[in-house]
Amino acid sequence: MVIVFLVLLIILSAYTLVTRDLLYGVIALSAISLLSALLFYLLHAPDVAITEAAVGAGVSTVIFVWAIRATERFSPQDRPEKRNGSKGGKQ
Amino acid sequence: MIERMLLALLFLIGFWGIVGIRNIIKKIFGLTIINNAVVILFILEGSRIGNQVPILEEGIENIVDPVPQALMLTAIVIGVCITALALALAFRLYRHSGTFDIDQIHRQVHDVT
């Protein structure tokens, strides 16, 4: 049971880091927090579950959405050829 | 055993997000993921020695260890403080440089100096 949750968490966190739309990443991050809260409830830790659900899915989502709204939403980089080019330019 | 390995993988994914991705917001995602992995590790290890919630009603015995739960309560709070401060700093950096790309920011700093 715990292993299923952990695999789901790993898939969601990898998706958070590779997606180009930062807003999708924020939503996946709050899904990670909700899954963690369920996992804490299954592991007999209801206090930590309440905290994680309120903080992770509520407050930190608000802060991230504010930051993305105030700046820019898409991250157009993370392409390996551009990184190689910049490295070659430095030498 | 296998839970620990999966948690180490989760931690390494967050670490890769911090060192390997050049978008600052995604680096902050990585910080949050690492925080989450550590919290899950402590709760998992503390829940190995019992099978009851640590609220002492009548007839409750063999509770799980409440000490790591209290510690991780503090850790979650500090985690959200770190997230808020990091996002504020990233916002100021964006206002000055106009980009989230760490290489372009580095180049701008290099050009000024």
Added chain:
Amino acid sequence: MRSKITGLFLFQVFLCLVTITLVLIPLFWTDIPWPTIARDHMENFGMAASGARNMVSAIYLGYRVFDTLGETIVLLVAVSGTIGIIAHGGDVLAKGFGDPSRNESLYQEKTTLVKKQRTALLEVVTGKLGPVVLVFGFYVMLFGHLSPGGGFQGGVVVASGIVFLALGGRADGSTRLTEAGVLAKLESISFLLLILASLSGVVFGGGFFANTLAQAGMPEVGFIVLLNAIIGLKVGAGIGFMCIAMLGRAE
């Protein structure tokens, strides 16, 4: 030249993997059981020492209360630092929450933007749900010694209720709880009360954070309830302030 660099990089990756394997495999394979001494002590003496049924609350506000004081200070510094850093950088905070010496016309355009994005559904649902969430937050806060919950959790739920009121309420509504001055005063007063509650033990001859209510003849658990209420108010006001400043507010 590039292939040489790539080969070196792969060699470094290989070295990293070998090191990680050598360090981590013994950690994963250990079979040492988790020590039960703290659990046994809490199970046998925790309720008699603190009076609370919820052992996590007993540790959080009884055995490790200095830790909680430090965490509260960290939260205060983080909220004020975040607002301070952002307020100097631009015009993205809600009206009245940023630097008051700045030109107010900068804020105006952002709040109209927020107003345009609101819908009737959001207004009705959040406005009606806000008081219910506030009541639930106070329940979680005040019954933290008996059930899961406590000061910080209840405070965050109260903050969500305040944000709901701010998003759904009208400008001439009956509550002033969503204004910047009220929230800032509430947070300052709660922090002052927390410091006074921690120092009250010194006055009555105990130590720092001594249980003065028990010395006055009241039940042992009263001090935990008092600290829960104070911390909940402080956390709710602080996080509510930060969230409303970032989200904007009904005008």
